[in-house]
Amino acid sequence: MMTTITRRTALAAALAMPGIARAQAWPDRPLRLVVGFAPGGTADLVARLAAAEMGRALRQNVVVENRPGASGNIATQALVQAPADGLTIGFAGLQLVTNPGLIPQLGYDPARDLVMVGQLTALPVVVMASARSGITNIEEAVARARGPGVTIGTAGVGTSSHLGAELLFRAIGGKFEAVQYRGGAPAFQALMAGDTEMMFDLVASYQAPAVAEGRVRMLGVMQQDRTQGLPEVRSFGEAGLPPAAMMRSWQGICVKAGTPPAILAALHAATLAAVRLPEFQARLKALAIEPVESPSPTVFEALYREELTRWTTLIREAGITVQ
Template sequence: MHRIRRALLLVAALAPLCAAAQPAAWPTKPVRFVVAFAPAGPADIIARLLGQKLGEALGQAVVVENKPGAGGSVASALVARAEPDGYTLMINTSSYAVNPAMQRSLGFDPDKDLTLASLVASSPNLIVTGPAVKARTLRDVLAEAKSGNWNYGTAGAGTTPHLTAEYLFKVLGKMNVTHVPYQGAGPALAAAMAGQTQLASVALPAAVELVKSGRVHGLVVTGAKRSPALPEVPTVAESGFPGFEDVTWVGVFAPARTPEAILQRLNREVAQIQRDPDFQARLAAAGFEPLSGGLAEARDYLRAEMIKWSRVVRDTGAKAD
Protein backbone atom coordinates (compact mmCIF):
# COMPACT_ATOMS: atom_id res chain seq x y z
CA MET A 1 0.00 0.00 0.00
CA HIS A 2 2.81 2.40 0.93
CA ARG A 3 4.52 1.67 -2.38
CA ILE A 4 1.32 2.48 -4.29
CA ARG A 5 0.88 5.70 -2.33
CA ARG A 6 4.49 6.75 -3.05
CA ALA A 7 4.04 5.96 -6.74
CA LEU A 8 0.89 8.08 -6.88
CA LEU A 9 2.65 10.96 -5.14
CA LEU A 10 5.53 10.71 -7.64
CA VAL A 11 3.14 10.80 -10.59
CA ALA A 12 1.40 13.84 -9.11
CA ALA A 13 4.73 15.60 -8.63
CA LEU A 14 5.88 14.91 -12.19
CA ALA A 15 2.60 15.83 -13.85
CA PRO A 16 3.28 19.60 -14.06
CA LEU A 17 6.74 18.94 -15.53
CA CYS A 18 5.31 16.62 -18.18
CA ALA A 19 2.65 19.16 -19.05
CA ALA A 20 5.28 21.87 -19.41
CA ALA A 21 7.28 19.65 -21.75
CA GLN A 22 4.35 19.33 -24.14
CA PRO A 23 3.95 22.08 -26.75
CA ALA A 24 0.96 24.34 -26.24
CA ALA A 25 -2.05 23.75 -28.46
CA TRP A 26 -1.41 25.20 -31.91
CA PRO A 27 -2.71 27.48 -33.18
CA THR A 28 -4.52 29.66 -30.66
CA LYS A 29 -4.09 32.90 -32.62
CA PRO A 30 -3.61 34.02 -36.25
CA VAL A 31 -0.70 32.59 -38.23
CA ARG A 32 1.47 34.85 -40.39
CA PHE A 33 2.66 33.89 -43.88
CA VAL A 34 5.70 35.99 -44.78
CA VAL A 35 5.94 35.90 -48.58
CA ALA A 36 9.46 36.18 -49.98
CA PHE A 37 8.41 38.08 -53.13
CA ALA A 38 6.14 40.89 -54.26
CA PRO A 39 2.42 40.38 -54.97
CA ALA A 40 1.30 38.55 -58.13
CA GLY A 41 4.24 36.12 -58.25
CA PRO A 42 4.12 32.35 -57.61
CA ALA A 43 4.94 32.60 -53.89
CA ASP A 44 2.20 35.19 -53.40
CA ILE A 45 -0.36 33.20 -55.41
CA ILE A 46 0.30 30.07 -53.36
CA ALA A 47 0.32 32.01 -50.07
CA ARG A 48 -3.18 33.33 -50.74
CA LEU A 49 -4.63 30.08 -52.09
CA LEU A 50 -3.10 28.00 -49.31
CA GLY A 51 -3.67 30.60 -46.62
CA GLN A 52 -7.43 30.62 -47.17
CA LYS A 53 -7.69 26.83 -46.99
CA LEU A 54 -5.26 26.48 -44.09
CA GLY A 55 -7.11 29.12 -42.09
CA GLU A 56 -10.32 27.13 -42.49
CA ALA A 57 -8.59 23.91 -41.44
CA LEU A 58 -6.88 25.43 -38.38
CA GLY A 59 -9.74 27.60 -37.25
CA GLN A 60 -7.48 30.66 -37.20
CA ALA A 61 -6.85 33.43 -39.71
CA VAL A 62 -3.73 33.20 -41.90
CA VAL A 63 -2.37 36.68 -42.57
CA VAL A 64 -0.30 37.18 -45.72
CA GLU A 65 2.53 39.73 -45.61
CA ASN A 66 4.88 40.37 -48.55
CA LYS A 67 8.54 41.00 -47.70
CA PRO A 68 10.38 41.01 -51.05
CA GLY A 69 14.06 41.63 -51.64
CA ALA A 70 17.40 39.98 -52.43
CA GLY A 71 15.85 37.06 -54.30
CA GLY A 72 13.83 36.03 -51.26
CA SER A 73 16.64 36.36 -48.71
CA VAL A 74 15.09 39.38 -46.95
CA ALA A 75 12.09 37.30 -45.90
CA SER A 76 14.28 34.32 -45.07
CA ALA A 77 16.44 36.36 -42.69
CA LEU A 78 13.34 37.85 -41.05
CA VAL A 79 11.66 34.49 -40.44
CA ALA A 80 14.93 32.93 -39.30
CA ARG A 81 14.91 35.41 -36.39
CA ALA A 82 11.24 34.83 -35.51
CA GLU A 83 10.05 32.87 -32.48
CA PRO A 84 9.94 29.15 -33.39
CA ASP A 85 6.35 28.79 -32.25
CA GLY A 86 4.52 28.13 -35.53
CA TYR A 87 2.99 31.59 -35.79
CA THR A 88 5.50 33.06 -38.26
CA LEU A 89 5.99 30.96 -41.40
CA MET A 90 7.49 31.76 -44.79
CA ILE A 91 6.29 31.05 -48.31
CA ASN A 92 9.32 30.90 -50.56
CA THR A 93 10.28 29.39 -53.89
CA SER A 94 13.15 27.31 -55.24
CA SER A 95 15.22 30.51 -54.99
CA TYR A 96 15.90 29.33 -51.42
CA ALA A 97 17.94 26.49 -52.91
CA VAL A 98 19.75 28.80 -55.33
CA ASN A 99 20.74 31.73 -53.11
CA PRO A 100 23.49 29.99 -51.08
CA ALA A 101 25.47 29.58 -54.30
CA MET A 102 24.64 33.09 -55.54
CA GLN A 103 25.03 35.37 -52.55
CA ARG A 104 28.07 35.80 -50.32
CA SER A 105 26.10 37.07 -47.34
CA LEU A 106 22.54 35.83 -46.86
CA GLY A 107 21.91 37.18 -43.37
CA PHE A 108 20.95 33.68 -42.18
CA ASP A 109 22.21 30.09 -42.37
CA PRO A 110 19.99 28.14 -44.81
CA ASP A 111 21.08 24.82 -43.28
CA LYS A 112 20.53 25.74 -39.63
CA ASP A 113 18.11 28.66 -39.26
CA LEU A 114 15.07 27.49 -41.25
CA THR A 115 13.39 24.20 -42.08
CA LEU A 116 11.15 23.23 -45.01
CA ALA A 117 7.88 22.16 -43.40
CA SER A 118 6.01 21.32 -46.58
CA LEU A 119 6.27 21.38 -50.33
CA VAL A 120 3.13 22.81 -51.92
CA ALA A 121 3.27 23.13 -55.70
CA SER A 122 5.47 23.51 -58.76
CA SER A 123 5.14 25.04 -62.19
CA PRO A 124 7.25 25.45 -65.31
CA ASN A 125 8.89 28.78 -65.94
CA LEU A 126 7.69 30.98 -68.78
CA ILE A 127 9.53 33.44 -70.98
CA VAL A 128 7.42 36.25 -72.42
CA THR A 129 8.01 39.19 -74.73
CA GLY A 130 6.63 42.67 -74.28
CA PRO A 131 4.18 44.23 -76.76
CA ALA A 132 6.92 46.14 -78.63
CA VAL A 133 8.70 42.91 -79.63
CA LYS A 134 7.50 41.63 -82.99
CA ALA A 135 9.34 38.27 -82.94
CA ARG A 136 6.98 35.42 -82.10
CA THR A 137 9.31 32.43 -81.82
CA LEU A 138 12.36 31.70 -79.71
CA ARG A 139 14.51 31.33 -82.83
CA ASP A 140 13.45 34.77 -84.07
CA VAL A 141 14.09 36.34 -80.66
CA LEU A 142 17.57 34.86 -80.53
CA ALA A 143 18.31 36.14 -84.04
CA GLU A 144 17.02 39.67 -83.37
CA ALA A 145 18.74 39.97 -80.01
CA LYS A 146 22.15 39.42 -81.59
CA SER A 147 21.79 42.73 -83.45
CA GLY A 148 20.87 44.94 -80.51
CA ASN A 149 20.97 45.58 -76.77
CA TRP A 150 18.30 43.36 -75.24
CA ASN A 151 17.46 42.83 -71.60
CA TYR A 152 15.15 40.61 -69.59
CA GLY A 153 13.52 40.97 -66.19
CA THR A 154 13.01 38.38 -63.46
CA ALA A 155 11.68 38.20 -59.92
CA GLY A 156 15.25 38.59 -58.71
CA ALA A 157 18.79 37.28 -58.94
CA GLY A 158 18.96 33.69 -57.75
CA THR A 159 15.45 32.72 -58.75
CA THR A 160 15.12 29.69 -61.00
CA PRO A 161 13.62 31.82 -63.82
CA HIS A 162 16.84 33.87 -63.68
CA LEU A 163 19.04 30.81 -64.06
CA THR A 164 16.70 29.33 -66.66
CA ALA A 165 17.09 32.43 -68.81
CA GLU A 166 20.84 32.68 -68.26
CA TYR A 167 21.35 29.12 -69.42
CA LEU A 168 18.94 29.34 -72.34
CA PHE A 169 19.98 32.75 -73.65
CA LYS A 170 23.70 32.80 -72.98
CA VAL A 171 24.83 29.18 -72.93
CA LEU A 172 22.50 27.60 -75.50
CA GLY A 173 21.40 30.60 -77.56
CA LYS A 174 24.73 32.49 -77.53
CA MET A 175 22.69 35.64 -76.98
CA ASN A 176 24.11 38.83 -75.47
CA VAL A 177 21.37 39.87 -73.07
CA THR A 178 21.36 41.81 -69.79
CA HIS A 179 19.58 40.57 -66.68
CA VAL A 180 17.42 43.13 -64.80
CA PRO A 181 16.34 41.84 -61.36
CA TYR A 182 13.08 43.02 -59.76
CA GLN A 183 11.52 42.20 -56.38
CA GLY A 184 8.91 39.85 -57.78
CA ALA A 185 7.42 38.46 -60.97
CA GLY A 186 4.70 41.14 -60.98
CA PRO A 187 7.16 44.05 -61.29
CA ALA A 188 9.20 42.12 -63.89
CA LEU A 189 6.11 41.58 -66.03
CA ALA A 190 5.06 45.23 -65.60
CA ALA A 191 8.48 46.30 -66.90
CA ALA A 192 8.07 44.11 -70.01
CA MET A 193 4.59 45.50 -70.66
CA ALA A 194 5.91 49.05 -70.32
CA GLY A 195 8.78 48.41 -72.74
CA GLN A 196 11.47 48.84 -70.09
CA THR A 197 12.65 45.31 -70.92
CA GLN A 198 12.11 43.24 -74.04
CA LEU A 199 11.66 39.96 -72.17
CA ALA A 200 10.65 38.57 -68.82
CA SER A 201 11.41 35.15 -67.36
CA VAL A 202 8.98 34.21 -64.58
CA ALA A 203 7.22 31.24 -63.04
CA LEU A 204 4.27 30.54 -65.30
CA PRO A 205 1.39 31.25 -62.84
CA ALA A 206 2.37 34.91 -62.56
CA ALA A 207 1.78 35.51 -66.27
CA VAL A 208 -1.12 33.21 -67.21
CA GLU A 209 -3.79 35.92 -67.29
CA LEU A 210 -1.49 38.44 -68.99
CA VAL A 211 -0.75 35.99 -71.80
CA LYS A 212 -4.43 35.10 -72.19
CA SER A 213 -5.35 38.78 -72.40
CA GLY A 214 -2.61 39.52 -74.95
CA ARG A 215 -0.77 42.00 -72.76
CA VAL A 216 2.40 39.92 -73.12
CA HIS A 217 3.28 37.18 -75.59
CA GLY A 218 4.10 33.70 -74.29
CA LEU A 219 7.32 32.70 -76.02
CA VAL A 220 8.21 29.35 -74.43
CA VAL A 221 7.52 27.28 -71.32
CA THR A 222 10.35 25.36 -69.67
CA GLY A 223 8.49 22.19 -68.72
CA ALA A 224 8.88 18.82 -70.40
CA LYS A 225 5.43 19.28 -71.92
CA ARG A 226 3.09 22.17 -72.69
CA SER A 227 1.13 23.59 -69.78
CA PRO A 228 -2.64 22.95 -69.74
CA ALA A 229 -3.01 26.54 -68.50
CA LEU A 230 -1.36 27.89 -71.70
CA PRO A 231 -1.54 25.04 -74.25
CA GLU A 232 -0.72 27.31 -77.18
CA VAL A 233 2.76 28.19 -75.83
CA PRO A 234 5.47 25.75 -77.03
CA THR A 235 8.16 24.23 -74.86
CA VAL A 236 11.83 25.13 -75.11
CA ALA A 237 12.44 21.60 -76.36
CA GLU A 238 9.91 22.10 -79.19
CA SER A 239 11.61 25.38 -80.04
CA GLY A 240 14.95 23.85 -80.91
CA PHE A 241 16.62 22.80 -77.65
CA PRO A 242 15.71 19.15 -76.94
CA GLY A 243 15.83 17.92 -73.36
CA PHE A 244 15.46 21.36 -71.78
CA GLU A 245 13.33 21.24 -68.60
CA ASP A 246 13.10 23.44 -65.52
CA VAL A 247 10.48 24.26 -62.85
CA THR A 248 9.86 26.62 -59.96
CA TRP A 249 8.54 25.11 -56.73
CA VAL A 250 6.93 26.73 -53.70
CA GLY A 251 7.11 25.56 -50.10
CA VAL A 252 6.29 26.51 -46.51
CA PHE A 253 9.29 27.19 -44.26
CA ALA A 254 9.45 27.57 -40.48
CA PRO A 255 12.14 28.79 -38.10
CA ALA A 256 14.50 26.09 -36.91
CA ARG A 257 13.62 24.68 -33.47
CA THR A 258 9.91 24.90 -34.23
CA PRO A 259 8.39 21.96 -32.28
CA GLU A 260 8.21 18.80 -34.37
CA ALA A 261 4.56 18.35 -33.41
CA ILE A 262 3.69 21.69 -35.03
CA LEU A 263 5.70 20.88 -38.15
CA GLN A 264 4.03 17.48 -38.45
CA ARG A 265 0.57 18.98 -38.12
CA LEU A 266 1.34 21.71 -40.64
CA ASN A 267 2.62 19.12 -43.09
CA ARG A 268 -0.50 16.96 -42.62
CA GLU A 269 -2.85 19.92 -43.06
CA VAL A 270 -1.13 20.98 -46.29
CA ALA A 271 -1.29 17.39 -47.59
CA GLN A 272 -5.01 17.30 -46.84
CA ILE A 273 -5.55 20.62 -48.63
CA GLN A 274 -3.65 19.30 -51.66
CA ARG A 275 -6.27 16.54 -51.94
CA ASP A 276 -9.12 19.08 -51.98
CA PRO A 277 -10.66 19.17 -55.51
CA ASP A 278 -11.32 22.91 -55.28
CA PHE A 279 -7.69 23.62 -54.33
CA GLN A 280 -6.48 21.35 -57.14
CA ALA A 281 -8.69 23.15 -59.65
CA ARG A 282 -7.39 26.55 -58.55
CA LEU A 283 -3.80 25.36 -58.78
CA ALA A 284 -4.37 23.99 -62.29
CA ALA A 285 -6.07 27.18 -63.47
CA ALA A 286 -3.02 29.16 -62.33
CA GLY A 287 -0.56 26.74 -63.96
CA PHE A 288 0.57 24.84 -60.86
CA GLU A 289 0.73 21.15 -60.02
CA PRO A 290 0.65 19.85 -56.40
CA LEU A 291 4.06 18.84 -55.03
CA SER A 292 3.64 16.62 -52.00
CA GLY A 293 5.81 14.80 -49.47
CA GLY A 294 6.28 14.31 -45.74
CA LEU A 295 8.79 16.20 -43.64
CA ALA A 296 11.69 13.86 -44.42
CA GLU A 297 10.89 13.87 -48.13
CA ALA A 298 10.66 17.66 -48.20
CA ARG A 299 14.04 18.03 -46.53
CA ASP A 300 15.66 15.49 -48.87
CA TYR A 301 14.14 17.32 -51.85
CA LEU A 302 15.55 20.65 -50.66
CA ARG A 303 19.00 19.17 -50.12
CA ALA A 304 19.03 17.73 -53.65
CA GLU A 305 17.84 21.06 -55.08
CA MET A 306 20.64 22.96 -53.36
CA ILE A 307 23.22 20.60 -54.86
CA LYS A 308 21.62 20.83 -58.31
CA TRP A 309 21.43 24.63 -58.42
CA SER A 310 24.94 25.13 -57.10
CA ARG A 311 26.12 23.25 -60.19
CA VAL A 312 23.95 25.39 -62.48
CA VAL A 313 25.30 28.59 -60.90
CA ARG A 314 28.83 27.33 -61.43
CA ASP A 315 28.16 26.31 -65.05
CA THR A 316 26.41 29.57 -66.05
CA GLY A 317 28.61 31.93 -64.04
CA ALA A 318 25.43 33.66 -62.83
CA LYS A 319 25.94 36.34 -60.19
CA ALA A 320 23.78 38.24 -57.74
CA ASP A 321 23.27 41.52 -59.63
Protein backbone atom coordinates in the same frame (compact mmCIF):
# COMPACT_ATOMS: atom_id res chain seq x y z
CA MET B 1 -19.07 16.22 -47.83
CA MET B 2 -16.04 15.25 -49.91
CA THR B 3 -14.08 18.26 -48.67
CA THR B 4 -14.74 17.34 -45.03
CA ILE B 5 -13.74 13.74 -45.58
CA THR B 6 -10.60 14.73 -47.46
CA ARG B 7 -9.49 17.07 -44.68
CA ARG B 8 -10.26 14.54 -41.96
CA THR B 9 -8.44 11.77 -43.81
CA ALA B 10 -5.37 13.92 -44.46
CA LEU B 11 -5.05 15.04 -40.85
CA ALA B 12 -6.13 12.04 -38.81
CA ALA B 13 -2.79 10.24 -38.71
CA ALA B 14 -0.67 13.29 -37.96
CA LEU B 15 -2.92 14.83 -35.34
CA ALA B 16 -3.21 11.53 -33.49
CA MET B 17 0.55 11.09 -33.21
CA PRO B 18 2.13 11.06 -29.75
CA GLY B 19 3.86 14.35 -29.04
CA ILE B 20 1.09 16.63 -30.32
CA ALA B 21 -0.54 17.83 -27.15
CA ARG B 22 -3.15 20.36 -28.12
CA ALA B 23 -3.22 21.68 -24.56
CA GLN B 24 0.39 22.81 -24.91
CA ALA B 25 1.80 25.87 -26.70
CA TRP B 26 1.26 24.51 -30.21
CA PRO B 27 -1.22 25.12 -31.77
CA ASP B 28 -3.14 26.91 -29.01
CA ARG B 29 -2.06 30.31 -30.36
CA PRO B 30 -2.36 31.58 -33.94
CA LEU B 31 0.35 30.41 -36.30
CA ARG B 32 2.35 33.06 -38.17
CA LEU B 33 3.06 32.48 -41.88
CA VAL B 34 5.91 34.80 -42.85
CA VAL B 35 5.87 35.87 -46.52
CA GLY B 36 8.82 37.67 -48.05
CA PHE B 37 6.83 39.71 -50.56
CA ALA B 38 4.37 42.60 -50.46
CA PRO B 39 0.59 42.13 -50.33
CA GLY B 40 -1.20 41.76 -53.65
CA GLY B 41 1.35 39.72 -55.58
CA THR B 42 1.17 36.09 -56.62
CA ALA B 43 3.17 34.86 -53.62
CA ASP B 44 0.94 36.76 -51.22
CA LEU B 45 -2.23 35.45 -52.88
CA VAL B 46 -1.12 31.82 -52.75
CA ALA B 47 0.08 32.23 -49.17
CA ARG B 48 -3.28 33.61 -48.06
CA LEU B 49 -5.18 30.83 -49.81
CA ALA B 50 -2.93 28.25 -48.17
CA ALA B 51 -3.12 29.92 -44.75
CA ALA B 52 -6.92 29.90 -44.78
CA GLU B 53 -7.17 26.22 -45.71
CA MET B 54 -4.35 25.10 -43.41
CA GLY B 55 -5.97 27.00 -40.58
CA ARG B 56 -9.24 25.17 -41.13
CA ALA B 57 -7.43 21.84 -41.23
CA LEU B 58 -5.48 22.56 -38.05
CA ARG B 59 -8.53 24.14 -36.38
CA GLN B 60 -6.37 27.15 -35.60
CA ASN B 61 -5.80 30.56 -37.21
CA VAL B 62 -2.84 30.94 -39.55
CA VAL B 63 -2.04 34.64 -39.91
CA VAL B 64 -0.07 35.91 -42.92
CA GLU B 65 2.68 38.37 -42.02
CA ASN B 66 4.25 40.16 -45.01
CA ARG B 67 7.95 40.95 -44.50
CA PRO B 68 9.10 42.17 -47.94
CA GLY B 69 12.64 43.20 -48.75
CA ALA B 70 16.00 41.80 -49.84
CA SER B 71 14.34 39.43 -52.34
CA GLY B 72 12.49 37.66 -49.55
CA ASN B 73 15.52 37.32 -47.29
CA ILE B 74 14.12 39.52 -44.51
CA ALA B 75 11.26 37.07 -44.07
CA THR B 76 13.61 34.09 -44.04
CA GLN B 77 15.73 35.72 -41.36
CA ALA B 78 12.59 36.30 -39.28
CA LEU B 79 11.75 32.61 -39.58
CA VAL B 80 15.17 31.33 -38.51
CA GLN B 81 15.29 33.81 -35.61
CA ALA B 82 11.97 32.54 -34.21
CA PRO B 83 11.69 29.51 -31.91
CA ALA B 84 11.48 26.13 -33.63
CA ASP B 85 8.04 25.43 -32.18
CA GLY B 86 5.82 25.44 -35.28
CA LEU B 87 4.17 28.73 -34.35
CA THR B 88 6.19 30.55 -37.03
CA ILE B 89 6.21 28.98 -40.48
CA GLY B 90 7.67 30.31 -43.72
CA PHE B 91 6.43 30.65 -47.28
CA ALA B 92 9.05 28.85 -49.34
CA GLY B 93 9.83 29.71 -52.94
CA LEU B 94 12.61 29.96 -55.48
CA GLN B 95 14.17 32.80 -53.47
CA LEU B 96 15.30 30.25 -50.88
CA VAL B 97 17.60 28.60 -53.43
CA THR B 98 18.75 31.70 -55.35
CA ASN B 99 19.43 34.11 -52.47
CA PRO B 100 22.28 31.98 -51.06
CA GLY B 101 24.21 32.55 -54.29
CA LEU B 102 23.27 36.21 -54.60
CA ILE B 103 23.45 37.63 -51.06
CA PRO B 104 26.88 37.48 -49.36
CA GLN B 105 25.52 37.85 -45.80
CA LEU B 106 22.35 35.76 -45.63
CA GLY B 107 22.10 35.73 -41.87
CA TYR B 108 21.51 31.98 -41.81
CA ASP B 109 22.78 28.69 -43.23
CA PRO B 110 20.32 27.49 -45.92
CA ALA B 111 21.39 23.86 -45.59
CA ARG B 112 21.29 23.83 -41.79
CA ASP B 113 18.60 26.23 -40.60
CA LEU B 114 15.58 25.39 -42.78
CA VAL B 115 13.41 22.29 -43.17
CA MET B 116 10.79 21.92 -45.89
CA VAL B 117 7.25 20.90 -44.90
CA GLY B 118 5.21 20.52 -48.08
CA GLN B 119 5.02 21.84 -51.59
CA LEU B 120 1.89 23.73 -52.67
CA THR B 121 2.42 24.82 -56.27
CA ALA B 122 4.51 24.72 -59.40
CA LEU B 123 4.73 27.84 -61.52
CA PRO B 124 5.55 27.34 -65.20
CA VAL B 125 8.01 29.75 -66.80
CA VAL B 126 7.18 30.95 -70.31
CA VAL B 127 9.58 32.35 -72.91
CA MET B 128 8.16 35.22 -74.96
CA ALA B 129 9.35 37.31 -77.89
CA SER B 130 8.37 40.75 -79.05
CA ALA B 131 6.56 40.71 -82.39
CA ARG B 132 9.07 43.32 -83.56
CA SER B 133 11.94 40.90 -82.99
CA GLY B 134 10.86 38.68 -85.89
CA ILE B 135 11.32 35.60 -83.69
CA THR B 136 8.34 33.28 -84.17
CA ASN B 137 9.39 30.08 -82.37
CA ILE B 138 11.93 28.75 -79.90
CA GLU B 139 14.13 27.31 -82.65
CA GLU B 140 14.53 30.78 -84.15
CA ALA B 141 15.32 32.17 -80.72
CA VAL B 142 18.05 29.57 -80.24
CA ALA B 143 19.49 30.32 -83.68
CA ARG B 144 19.49 34.06 -82.97
CA ALA B 145 21.22 33.51 -79.63
CA ARG B 146 23.87 31.32 -81.25
CA GLY B 147 24.44 33.99 -83.89
CA PRO B 148 24.36 37.70 -83.10
CA GLY B 149 22.72 37.20 -79.70
CA VAL B 150 19.47 38.56 -78.28
CA THR B 151 18.36 41.23 -75.81
CA ILE B 152 16.43 39.99 -72.79
CA GLY B 153 14.32 42.18 -70.53
CA THR B 154 14.36 41.07 -66.89
CA ALA B 155 12.71 42.09 -63.64
CA GLY B 156 16.12 42.62 -62.07
CA VAL B 157 19.43 40.90 -61.40
CA GLY B 158 18.98 37.44 -59.95
CA THR B 159 15.22 37.24 -60.54
CA SER B 160 13.69 34.19 -62.21
CA SER B 161 13.37 36.20 -65.43
CA HIS B 162 17.14 36.77 -65.40
CA LEU B 163 18.14 33.29 -64.25
CA GLY B 164 15.83 31.64 -66.79
CA ALA B 165 17.74 33.34 -69.58
CA GLU B 166 21.07 32.31 -68.07
CA LEU B 167 19.85 28.74 -67.79
CA LEU B 168 18.64 28.41 -71.39
CA PHE B 169 21.46 30.17 -73.17
CA ARG B 170 24.20 28.52 -71.15
CA ALA B 171 22.62 25.14 -71.91
CA ILE B 172 22.44 25.73 -75.69
CA GLY B 173 25.58 27.81 -76.09
CA GLY B 174 23.90 31.11 -76.93
CA LYS B 175 24.57 34.65 -75.80
CA PHE B 176 22.34 37.47 -74.68
CA GLU B 177 22.36 40.98 -73.29
CA ALA B 178 20.28 41.40 -70.15
CA VAL B 179 18.40 44.69 -69.83
CA GLN B 180 17.41 45.12 -66.20
CA TYR B 181 14.13 46.81 -65.24
CA ARG B 182 12.65 47.64 -61.86
CA GLY B 183 10.18 44.77 -61.83
CA GLY B 184 8.29 42.50 -64.17
CA ALA B 185 5.68 45.06 -65.29
CA PRO B 186 8.14 47.53 -66.87
CA ALA B 187 10.09 44.65 -68.39
CA PHE B 188 6.91 43.37 -70.03
CA GLN B 189 6.04 46.88 -71.24
CA ALA B 190 9.48 47.07 -72.88
CA LEU B 191 8.90 43.71 -74.55
CA MET B 192 5.54 44.83 -75.97
CA ALA B 193 7.13 48.03 -77.28
CA GLY B 194 9.93 46.10 -78.96
CA ASP B 195 12.64 47.68 -76.80
CA THR B 196 13.82 44.16 -75.96
CA GLU B 197 13.54 41.01 -78.05
CA MET B 198 12.70 38.37 -75.45
CA MET B 199 11.54 37.86 -71.89
CA PHE B 200 11.30 34.96 -69.46
CA ASP B 201 8.42 35.17 -67.00
CA LEU B 202 6.01 33.15 -64.90
CA VAL B 203 2.78 32.41 -66.75
CA ALA B 204 0.38 35.26 -65.89
CA SER B 205 -3.03 36.49 -66.96
CA TYR B 206 -1.73 39.91 -68.06
CA GLN B 207 0.22 38.29 -70.91
CA ALA B 208 -2.86 37.11 -72.81
CA PRO B 209 -4.07 40.52 -74.11
CA ALA B 210 -0.65 41.33 -75.56
CA VAL B 211 -0.56 37.93 -77.26
CA ALA B 212 -4.09 38.40 -78.64
CA GLU B 213 -3.11 41.81 -80.02
CA GLY B 214 -0.09 40.28 -81.75
CA ARG B 215 2.44 42.35 -79.82
CA VAL B 216 3.99 39.36 -78.03
CA ARG B 217 4.54 35.75 -79.11
CA MET B 218 4.66 32.80 -76.75
CA LEU B 219 7.63 30.63 -77.76
CA GLY B 220 7.58 27.86 -75.16
CA VAL B 221 7.27 26.80 -71.53
CA MET B 222 10.49 25.77 -69.84
CA GLN B 223 9.47 22.23 -68.90
CA GLN B 224 9.13 18.76 -70.35
CA ASP B 225 5.38 18.84 -70.99
CA ARG B 226 2.84 21.52 -71.81
CA THR B 227 1.13 23.36 -68.99
CA GLN B 228 -2.62 23.54 -68.45
CA GLY B 229 -2.36 27.30 -68.19
CA LEU B 230 -1.06 27.60 -71.77
CA PRO B 231 -2.16 24.39 -73.51
CA GLU B 232 -1.51 25.82 -76.98
CA VAL B 233 2.16 26.67 -76.27
CA ARG B 234 4.86 24.10 -76.95
CA SER B 235 7.04 22.80 -74.17
CA PHE B 236 10.82 22.74 -74.18
CA GLY B 237 10.56 18.97 -74.19
CA GLU B 238 8.62 19.04 -77.45
CA ALA B 239 11.21 21.38 -78.94
CA GLY B 240 13.97 18.91 -78.09
CA LEU B 241 15.75 21.19 -75.63
CA PRO B 242 17.84 19.49 -72.92
CA PRO B 243 16.69 19.08 -69.31
CA ALA B 244 19.47 21.47 -68.27
CA ALA B 245 17.52 24.26 -70.01
CA MET B 246 14.28 23.63 -68.11
CA MET B 247 12.96 25.23 -64.94
CA ARG B 248 9.80 25.67 -62.92
CA SER B 249 9.34 27.93 -59.98
CA TRP B 250 7.61 26.50 -56.91
CA GLN B 251 6.04 27.45 -53.60
CA GLY B 252 5.44 25.66 -50.34
CA ILE B 253 5.76 25.77 -46.58
CA CYS B 254 8.94 25.52 -44.53
CA VAL B 255 9.91 25.72 -40.85
CA LYS B 256 13.00 26.33 -38.80
CA ALA B 257 15.22 23.30 -38.33
CA GLY B 258 14.63 21.62 -35.01
CA THR B 259 10.84 21.78 -35.19
CA PRO B 260 9.53 18.61 -33.47
CA PRO B 261 8.73 15.79 -35.91
CA ALA B 262 5.11 15.47 -34.77
CA ILE B 263 4.48 19.15 -35.46
CA LEU B 264 6.21 18.86 -38.84
CA ALA B 265 3.92 15.93 -39.67
CA ALA B 266 0.79 17.85 -38.70
CA LEU B 267 1.82 20.87 -40.75
CA HIS B 268 2.53 18.61 -43.73
CA ALA B 269 -0.90 17.02 -43.38
CA ALA B 270 -2.41 20.51 -43.39
CA THR B 271 -0.65 21.34 -46.68
CA LEU B 272 -2.09 18.17 -48.18
CA ALA B 273 -5.56 19.12 -46.98
CA ALA B 274 -5.21 22.52 -48.62
CA VAL B 275 -3.83 21.30 -51.95
CA ARG B 276 -6.46 18.59 -52.30
CA LEU B 277 -9.40 20.95 -51.92
CA PRO B 278 -11.19 21.52 -55.26
CA GLU B 279 -11.70 25.18 -54.34
CA PHE B 280 -7.98 25.69 -53.75
CA GLN B 281 -7.11 23.95 -57.01
CA ALA B 282 -9.64 26.02 -58.96
CA ARG B 283 -8.27 29.31 -57.60
CA LEU B 284 -4.73 28.33 -58.56
CA LYS B 285 -5.62 27.09 -62.02
CA ALA B 286 -7.39 30.36 -62.75
CA LEU B 287 -3.97 31.96 -62.25
CA ALA B 288 -2.23 29.35 -64.46
CA ILE B 289 -0.55 27.94 -61.34
CA GLU B 290 -0.34 24.17 -60.93
CA PRO B 291 -1.27 22.71 -57.50
CA VAL B 292 1.30 20.19 -56.29
CA GLU B 293 1.30 18.00 -53.21
CA SER B 294 4.35 16.47 -51.57
CA PRO B 295 3.89 12.87 -50.43
CA SER B 296 6.11 13.69 -47.45
CA PRO B 297 8.32 16.47 -46.10
CA THR B 298 11.28 14.39 -47.23
CA VAL B 299 10.21 14.66 -50.87
CA PHE B 300 9.95 18.43 -50.69
CA GLU B 301 13.26 18.60 -48.82
CA ALA B 302 14.92 16.64 -51.63
CA LEU B 303 13.59 19.11 -54.21
CA TYR B 304 14.86 22.01 -52.12
CA ARG B 305 18.35 20.54 -51.78
CA GLU B 306 18.54 19.74 -55.49
CA GLU B 307 17.40 23.25 -56.43
CA LEU B 308 19.79 24.84 -53.93
CA THR B 309 22.75 23.10 -55.55
CA ARG B 310 21.54 23.86 -59.06
CA TRP B 311 20.98 27.58 -58.65
CA THR B 312 23.94 28.40 -56.42
CA THR B 313 26.17 26.63 -58.96
CA LEU B 314 24.65 28.52 -61.91
CA ILE B 315 24.91 31.88 -60.14
CA ARG B 316 28.53 31.24 -59.20
CA GLU B 317 29.53 30.04 -62.67
CA ALA B 318 27.75 32.96 -64.37
CA GLY B 319 29.36 35.44 -61.99
CA ILE B 320 26.00 37.03 -61.06
CA THR B 321 26.13 39.46 -58.16
CA VAL B 322 23.56 41.79 -56.62
CA GLN B 323 24.78 45.30 -55.91
